[in-house]
Amino acid sequence: MAIYTNLYLLVFLPVVLIIYQLVPKKARWGVLLAASYALYISFSKYLVLLLMATSAFTWGIGLWLDKIGTECKEKQAECTDRKQKSEVKKEFQKKRVFALRVGVLVLLGILFYVNYLNFVIENMNLFLGKLGAQLPMARVMFPMGISFYTLEAVGYIADVYWERYPAEKHLGKLALFLSFFPQIMEGPIARYPDTSDALFAGEPLNMANLNEGFLRIIWGLFKKMVVSDRLSYLTTHLFGNYKDYHGSFIILAAIAYTVQLYLEFSGSIDIVIGSGKMFGVTLPENFNQPFSAQSAAEFWRRWHMSLGNWFKNYVFYPITVSPMVKNWNKTARKKYGKYWAMVGTSAMALFPVWVATGIWHGAGWKYLFYGMYYFVILLFGVAMEPIKEKNYAKIGLDPNVWWLKTLRILKTWVIIFTGELFFNAVDLKAGFHMFFSIFGNFHISSIWKYWPDAITTGDVWAICVGSVIVWIVGFLKEHGVDVRGKILNARTPYKWSVYYLIIFAILLFGAYGTGYQPVDLIYAGF
Amino acid sequence: MTHDSGKSIVKLILFGGITLLLLVIASAMMKPTKWFDEKLIQDRNARTVQMMEQPDNTIDVLNLGDSLSTAGFSPMELWRDQGYTSFNIGADGMRMNEAYYAVVEACEKQSPKYLMIESLVLFRYAMGQDLQMLLSQPLYHRFAFLKYHNIWKSLVEEKGLMTYYRGYTINENVWEYDGEEDYLDLDINDPNSKMSISAFNGLIFDRIKRFCDERGIEIIIYSMPSAKNYNQVRIDAMQSFADEKGVTYIDLNERSDELGIDWDLDTNDGGDHMNLNGARKVVKYFGNYFREKLSLTDHRGDPGYSDWDEELVEYDKLVKEMDGKSYLDIYTEKKNKEWDEKYKKEDTTNNNDVKK
Structure with a gap:
């Protein structure tokens, strides 16, 4: 159940x-x-x-x-x-x-x-x-x-x-x-x-908790049933028949799977947190607009936060303060200087964290690769940080200027999509096959030319409209507008209108009914 | 109870009541044949909707089951052979919960004499899924809004190609069965169905039987010829089940020689489902069976059933047009043609690369 x-x-x-x-x-x-x-x-x-x-x-x-x-x-x-x-x-x-x-x-x-x-x-x-x-x-x-x-x-x-x-x-x-x-x-x-x-x-039980929990649950269902479950038909087809596709389709597969995973995982966590809230139990948050992250490190502070916090508390910190790492840091500072000691210490603490994060997701080389992929990117980020700061200062560029922020967000998206491509590939070999096939015979037009029957025009409409709604709510939250809080604090007729709107959107546009194969929760398999 | 908790309970009841009211209103609007063209429903509910369209009390035989039943029984052929009216109310991968409500809905306006149940539906069981359906099927039955919620897709999508002839879709594709001749001795490894009938399915069958007994409908369980789905273990299990429940069981696998099933010509997917050739043989068998029982009326020539003659003409026309193909073949041909026309120029420059 x-x-x-x-x-x-x-x-x-x-x-x-x-x-x-x-x-x-x-x-x-x-x-x-x-x-x-x-x-x-x-x-x-x-x-x-x-x-x-x-x-x-x-x-x-x-x-x-x-x-x-x-x-x-x-x-x-x-x-x-x-x-x-x-x-x-x-x-x-x-x-x-x-x-x-x-x-x-x-x-x-x-x-x-x-x-x-x-x-x-x-x-x-x-x-x-x-x-x-x-x-x-x-x-x-x-x-x-x-x-x-x-x-x-x-x-x-x-x-x-x-x-x-x-x-x-x-x-x-x-x-x-x-x-x-x-x-x-x-x-x-x-x-x-x-x-x-x-x-x-x-x-x-009290009405405030029941209201909050209920809103959270129906919002989670909206994410899963309207968008994520429909996307799963596409991603299952593309990842399952990856040898038949390349170029633009592989990029589409990576993006679609990332969106599917996010909306499914964050949607089910909404149901979890909402259920807990109804009993007055506040469970920790797991997501905080991960696609607003400007770096891979920030992404992992916003994505599956409870897992990241666990590794930070029980692997990263204990290793960082362990006598071995402390001694190495001391010696390296003298021998190679402050910068390389910092890079080396980070590598020593990050490596076990990312090996563990990778294999925590499952037994397979692709998961280990997924962990190592982020280890390399994060370590590179640590190593580049002082250099970047120096260069910004040198050319007099404000690193917080909007277009630079946007570029950083887009760069992070590319990192995330690539990671998820390997994560969901049949195996590591298939992951590399898919990755390299992006660069061969890239034609954007092949998307509508060879659009798979696994997903219909109606599904695409539901996915696009649903995703935009979720994105707007996330965007507002990122900019300090608490939509959920506003709904919960509204007068009952307004509040209930929103509830009914979400419920009937799920009932009308959700992927369910006889003949629909329910889509299992991805993270429940880990 | 405090004043606050009393107020909360009233609020909860009010919220639930309004939800129910909205569902009732939405379901009334969604009821096919009232507000929208029933042809907009092209999914597994298409047969149910067309069944609801049939003139009152004109169907003699209901044929229920999963895709084995819908692929292997053509009501138009039974009409041609014997003048008996029948309707396929089954659906792909049907399970017993759905089957029960298909019978209930079909009998809202009909008083059939026979309910034929293709036996594979009784072997389909997965506890989790079936428990879910135990809850969802009554809801889909009560609220058309939930059952037909996908109708909006027909507004933004191309209409389906399939034409249903009293629940049958023509499939003339031939793909021979190349396995062991004595397939009844083989093991079956099917993740979707069991080798015995679960107590759960037995209970739902009892419910269907009670429903039919109250209306004087005779149940016949039968097993469609299918080299991929039947063996002696299943047939024996089905026979004991039918004996226990006191219903007739007809296994067409053991009678496949009597029917004249040719596994090179009568199956569309390597021995799984019957094609039109096979369906004709199955129908012929049941036509004779019903004739011998002298319990059904030949309606041919009855002006009240003239729509069957008109539909038979259309059916025969389509059989000729399909020329040995399935809907999948026709769909693929149509898509290829569209692509060829749309991307002719691009294809020539891309050297006909087969990859997508």
């Missing part, structure tokens, strides 16, 4: 809302947990046991870390001098590191087994095949949302280790944080303090 289906929107969510409101405040978290597991079972059946086991394991590791910390403090209290205290701390720190390692390794080990083991076996077999040997492929079931809840669990353990907050004593509360039903499929990846209190508070 995916979150965009009528079963979820017309039955599951309203029923959970009603039960939630009817039960006593203290039991409401239980309603949310039961609903989360019920929804999970509808996808992954008995694999819910893995989610439960992960929750219990994460909870146990948290308590273990807490216990070590408490014991350490007690022992330190018994110490008479500083040296003794420091030795006790060292001794317990070893235990804490051990607990952290056990927690992280087990969680990532499960993720590796589910997501990557067969990829490793497949590649090992390429070599072993030459020796006449073959490893059997593992029979692995994919538990829905494992990439999302594993990162949340690892983040929780790391935060408890760093004593950013104490370990959660209540297993149910942590289990609810890891399994909250709107976000289990596609995120956003939250940190424990972001949502745990609101999830557990059991505040009664």
